Amino acid sequence: xxxxxxxxxxxxxxxxxxxxxxxxxxxxxxxxxxxxxxxxxxxxxxxxxxxxxxxxxxxxxxxxxxxxxxxxxxxxxxxxxxxxxxxxxxxxxxxxxxxxxxxxxxxxxxxxxxxxxxxxxxxxxxxxxxxxxxxxxxxxxxxxxxxxxxxxxxxxxxxxxxxxxxxxxxxxxxxxxxxxxxxxxxxxxxxxxxxxxxxxxxxxxxxxxxxxxxxxxxxxxxxxxxxxxxxxxxxxxxxxxxxxxxxxxxxxxxxxxxxxxxxxxxxxxxxxxxxxxxxxxxxxxxxxxxxxxxxxxxxxxxxxxxxxxxxxxxxxxxxxxxxxxxxxxxxxxxxxxxxxxxxxxxxxxxxxxxxxxxxxxxxxxxxxxxxxxxxxxxxxxxxxxx
Numbered sequence: 001x002x003x004x005x006x007x008x009x010x011x012x013x014x015x016x017x018x019x020x021x022x023x024x025x026x027x028x029x030x031x032x033x034x035x036x037x038x039x040x041x042x043x044x045x046x047x048x049x050x051x052x053x054x055x056x057x058x059x060x061x062x063x064x065x066x067x068x069x070x071x072x073x074x075x076x077x078x079x080x081x082x083x084x085x086x087x088x089x090x091x092x093x094x095x096x097x098x099x100x101x102x103x104x105x106x107x108x109x110x111x112x113x114x115x116x117x118x119x120x121x122x123x124x125x126x127x128x129x130x131x132x133x134x135x136x137x138x139x140x141x142x143x144x145x146x147x148x149x150x151x152x153x154x155x156x157x158x159x160x161x162x163x164x165x166x167x168x169x170x171x172x173x174x175x176x177x178x179x180x181x182x183x184x185x186x187x188x189x190x191x192x193x194x195x196x197x198x199x200x201x202x203x204x205x206x207x208x209x210x211x212x213x214x215x216x217x218x219x220x221x222x223x224x225x226x227x228x229x230x231x232x233x234x235x236x237x238x239x240x241x242x243x244x245x246x247x248x249x250x251x252x253x254x255x256x257x258x259x260x261x262x263x264x265x266x267x268x269x270x271x272x273x274x275x276x277x278x279x280x281x282x283x284x285x286x287x288x289x290x291x292x293x294x295x296x297x298x299x300x301x302x303x304x305x306x307x308x309x310x311x312x313x314x315x316x317x318x319x320x321x322x323x324x325x326x327x328x329x330x331x332x333x334x335x336x337x338x339x340x341x342x343x344x345x346x347x348x349x350x351x352x353x354x355x356x357x358x359x360x361x362x363x364x365x366x367x368x369x370x371x372x373x374x375x376x377x378x379x380x381x382x383x384x385x386x
Contacts, residue, residue, distance in 0.1 A: 020285070021098065027053040027282040032060035032080035034124075034269065034305060041298045042290070049289055053282050062269075078277040079286055084268045084336055087120045094119035095273040098284035101291050104308045104332045106178060106263055122268035123290060124305040125331055129168045129231045129264060131255070132238065135248040137225050148229050151257040155209035162221035162230030163210065167354045169231045174353060175335060176202040176260035188385065189352065191378040197370055200362060202257045207363065222247060234304050239323075251326035253333075266334040269305060293317070300324060306331055352384050 033039050039057045046055050062083055068075050069086055075093075082090075101121040133148055147153045154160040163169040179195035190196060221227040223241050232238050232251070241247040254262035271290055273283045289295050293316050299307035300319050306327045309317060319325035352358055358377065365373035 021281045023053040023282040024279045027279040029055050029078045029282050031055055031057045032077040034081045078274050078283050081269055082272050087116045093275050095275045097287045099288055104310050106333045106335045120270050122270040122308055124299055124307050125266040125268040126305055127264050127266050129233050130251045132232045133229045133250045134222050149255050151255050159227045161210050162227040164215050173203050173206045174199055175263040191374050253330050264334045268336045352381050
């Protein structure tokens with residue numbers, strides 16, 4: 001009898017967890033989306049799923065939404081897309097969605113994420129840079145692709161890795177131990193702990209192993225087939241080169257250094273619910289639908305804003321462009337810069353890491369006196385935060 005009772009209780013709990021909430025009668029949601037194609041496809045999916053409710057969808061730029069926030073105005077939509085760094089500024093004006101979603105961003109170090117995750121669940125991201133392999137050159141020269149999983153092995157090749165000494169690229173070299181960014185206790189960078197020692201040691205080893213090329217060749221390392229691998233951004237000519245020169249490239253995860261994984265960085269976006277909506281049930285159902293497999297599939301053909309899909313769930317999705325799938329895998333574990341330190345400075349405490357003065361001190365740091373270097377960086381940082 002006890003077993004039957006427990007089974008009935010479990011069944012009831014399961015039913016309550018999966019129960020769909022009813023849309024309000026004659027609900028019509030005003031929605032701000034990021035893209036015209038997504039608008040049309042989302043409208044069709046909504047009609048198919050919830051024929052009893054309507055959507056009024058507009059394509060709206062982030063600039064327009066952010067201007068409303070900056071001016072203290074109400075955002076005039078029931079559901080709208082939002083860049084991650086603006087979430088804390090409107091957190092009290094947002095409604096909690098119906099279900100919690102596990103995302104593929106690296107959030108283990110980020111207690112800001114814990115504070116916003118009840119109202120914000122990122123759905124897509126734009127990588128600040130990606131790591132790519134020149135498959136033609138690699139195959140022509142008989143190089144094992146596994147070589148490009150470790151910085152140490154790449155460094156053994158002539159022209160193994162291209163990067164420019166620029167924030168978009170050097171920032172990725174400071175991600176081998178994210179526990180210094182900033183830890184669970186405070187929203188500031190921990191320069192004085194062992195985690196930053198590890199990162200600083202890895203960073204100097206990378207700079208020692210990989211020579212930085214002339215910036216004049218930026219955007220050309222793969223076209224001229226000079227390098228086996230290197231960083232690319234969404235604004236580079238990779239796609240054009242594939243079409244014109246029959247180049248073949250693979251976007252992949254960054255390599256490791258000293259056995260520590262390096263991570264790309266990303267700006268994430270999510271769809272949030274306005275607390276003032278007259279149709280909270282319909283709004284929650286819409287955001288839940290966006291995060292469903294059918295909803296996420298709508299994002300799988302956007303070359304810039306990449307769907308945040310867990311790597312072990314990729315077999316549920318179809319990608320027409322292989323690079324979008326590769327970017328999706330590369331963004332697994334990516335870090336989202338904008339949340340860190342938002343309480344200290346709006347632009348984010350991580351920005352201090354990328355000041356020219358900070359970078360130069362890290363490059364010049366004597367590792368035999370690493371604690372003195374850490375203390376000096378920390379003193380400068382505390383002054384910067386004031």
